[in-house]
């Protein structure tokens with residue numbers, strides 16, 4: 001947990017993969033949108049000088065559920081380590097988006113207080129090789145003390161590459177908690193400053209179901225419970241079966 005003396009319920013999710021374009025910002029913004037719909041306004045920490053997360057939030061309509069954000073530019077001015085003291089007291093979840101090409105020192109600093117680390121991976125042969133090396137390094141850097149999970153992005157279930165990814169990761173005891181298909185809904189949602197859960201349900205139904213598995217896993221890990229009336233209408237899946245459960249949503 002983050003050391004913030006004035007609150008006792010603050011969880012930090014760090015999205016990490018030094019490989020560019022694998023879906024870090026997509027996952028960070030979609031989880032923020034999910035948490036904003038389900039509970040108090042979450043906070044995004046945008047560590048990327050490109051500022052795509054901050055720009056996503058700027059596009060967001062004032063009528064949408066509130067999400068707080070600290071941009072990389074602001075972090076540079078205020079000091080990278082000052083953000084825990086700038087989190088609004090209402091916030092219970094912090095999602096940290098990170099840039100590509102980070103070195104070991106930066107990774108260590110970013111993950112020091114993480115409650116979980118999510119690694120989006122594009123499961124091509126090359127990306128799997130890079131991602132598994134990175135996860136091995138990450139587990140060593142975090143001394144195996146932080147839960148690490150993988151999200152296979154822009155892929156279909158039942159592919160050889162996905163099977164290879166989950167098999168290799170099983171050796172590291174790192175679960176693949178979700179599979180996101182390649183979908184223009186993510187691109188349209190990002191243009192509007194929205195998450196997949198805020199898109200018309202009839203259009204984004206499959207993507208919502210896939211993202212729900214990831215959000216469920218995070219909720220379970222962080223021991224979140226929602227009021228019965230806002231409990232998502234999907235089953236919470238055991239971690240190890242998350243990918244298998246995703247099969248139910250594949251069409």
Ligand SMILES: Nc1ncnc2c1ncn2[C@@H]1O[C@H](COP(=O)(O)OP(=O)(O)OP(=O)(O)O)[C@@H](O)[C@H]1O
Nearest residue numbers: 020021022023024025026100154181182183186187
């Ligand atoms: N499942 C998906 N389906 C379709 N498009 C996607 C999907 N996931 C991500 N994208 C698109 O791929 C591009 C790269 O995604 P994103 O910006 O999330 O990656 P990133 O890891 O944050 O990149 P960087 O390392 O440059 O910060 C974006 O245009 C995004 O909209």
Ligand SMILES: [Mg+2]
Nearest residue numbers: 024025048052
């Ligand atoms: Mg990004």
